Amino acid sequence: MSEAATAESLKIVPATEADVPVILEMIRELAEYEKLLHIVAATEDHLRGTLFGARPAAEVLLAHWNSEPVGFALFFPNYSTFRAQPGIYLEDLYVKPHARGKGAGLALFIELAKIAVARGCGRVEWSVLDWNEPSIRFYKKLGAVAMDEWTTYRLAGDRLKSLAATRV
Numbered sequence: 001m002s003e004a005a006t007a008e009s010l011k012i013v014p015a016t017e018a019d020v021p022v023i024l025e026m027i028r029e030l031a032e033y034e035k036l037l038h039i040v041a042a043t044e045d046h047l048r049g050t051l052f053g054a055r056p057a058a059e060v061l062l063a064h065w066n067s068e069p070v071g072f073a074l075f076f077p078n079y080s081t082f083r084a085q086p087g088i089y090l091e092d093l094y095v096k097p098h099a100r101g102k103g104a105g106l107a108l109f110i111e112l113a114k115i116a117v118a119r120g121c122g123r124v125e126w127s128v129l130d131w132n133e134p135s136i137r138f139y140k141k142l143g144a145v146a147m148d149e150w151t152t153y154r155l156a157g158d159r160l161k162s163l164a165a166t167r168v
Contacts, residue, residue, distance in 0.1 A: 085122035
């Protein structure tokens, strides 16, 4: 990608099933950046089934610079009871290191905002690791507000299965 590349070189498109290997590659790159590669269990088959199967659990936008995939945004619907409106949860946003600072992340967010507005969503939400200062600066430039008064909890793996097996 040249420093003189123009905005016309950047395209944001919905991912297709043929993009699964590229999506998995970027998921692994993101996990490595976040120091979480050791917990990645995603495979091409799992992604194919959960993203492009009978009941897709999420959607993916891909950023292409010329013909090279350089970033992705994976998102799915959520719901606000207080607003009585759907929303979008952005699970992951990733731009390859050599493409950062060239507008791909912003273009992904703009497309996600367009989708949210078109679908009547009241908000887009996501989480960011507290040490990820470059991302935090980027999100603040977009006008995003940190929800510091909220704490995220997670129930997963064996603990989730154990609770599911509990009899009341």
